[in-house]
Amino acid sequence: MIKPLTVSALAVALLGCATPPKPAAPPVPMTEPPSGGPGEFSPKGEVTWKDLTGVSPPRRVAFDDWRVQGPSASLTRSSDGRWVGRVRGKDVAFTAVSGKISGGDTDLAVTMGDKEAIVVEGLWGGKRVRLVLAKDRISGALPGGPIDMTDMGTGMFNSYQGMLQISGPPDMPQIAIALLDAMVR
Numbered sequence: 001m002i003k004p005l006t007v008s009a010l011a012v013a014l015l016g017c018a019t020p021p022k023p024a025a026p027p028v029p030m031t032e033p034p035s036g037g038p039g040e041f042s043p044k045g046e047v048t049w050k051d052l053t054g055v056s057p058p059r060r061v062a063f064d065d066w067r068v069q070g071p072s073a074s075l076t077r078s079s080d081g082r083w084v085g086r087v088r089g090k091d092v093a094f095t096a097v098s099g100k101i102s103g104g105d106t107d108l109a110v111t112m113g114d115k116e117a118i119v120v121e122g123l124w125g126g127k128r129v130r131l132v133l134a135k136d137r138i139s140g141a142l143p144g145g146p147i148d149m150t151d152m153g154t155g156m157f158n159s160y161q162g163m164l165q166i167s168g169p170p171d172m173p174q175i176a177i178a179l180l181d182a183m184v185r
Helices: 004-017 174-183
Strands: 045-051 059-065 066-069 073-077 082-087 090-097 100-103 108-113 118-124 129-134 139-143 144-152 157-160 163-168
Touching: 045 174, 066 174, 073 174, 082 129, 082 174, 090 139, 118 174, 129 174
Parallel strands: none
Antiparallel strands: 045 059, 045 163, 059 066, 066 073, 073 082, 082 090, 090 100, 100 108, 108 118, 118 129, 129 139, 139 144, 144 157, 157 163
């Protein structure tokens, strides 16, 4: 028979070995629209993906404060703050709030990871994605497989899979949408 004192000592020992739960990752705030409304589309940033295998042509996605325009995305920020338009041939309406982009078959968490990296994780067009955007590398998993790209300087990243160039401000959700539209086939 186990003595009550032994059980208590064992419980205390086990609690001492337990690791405290990791705090939730802080959400990345979404960029507020400037005053006024959308004018003529004038890109202030863009993402270009070049497939080094030559299987697919380069994909370029441009964005400003009010729009995201790419090979399969055409979105405009509406007066209520949603991003509406078409992505991958489907009508969409994304809600972008601190740390979250969601609507239809898209549900993404956008959080701060280790060493100030931004983590974009969840469903994009119903497909599981995870990108870790660090200063010196971009890594993660896309529907086509794992991605691990190193920094070449001035917003360029490369690997055997391709070359990625990012220019402009890190506006959210625009940059996350542009990256996924350019990189996910």
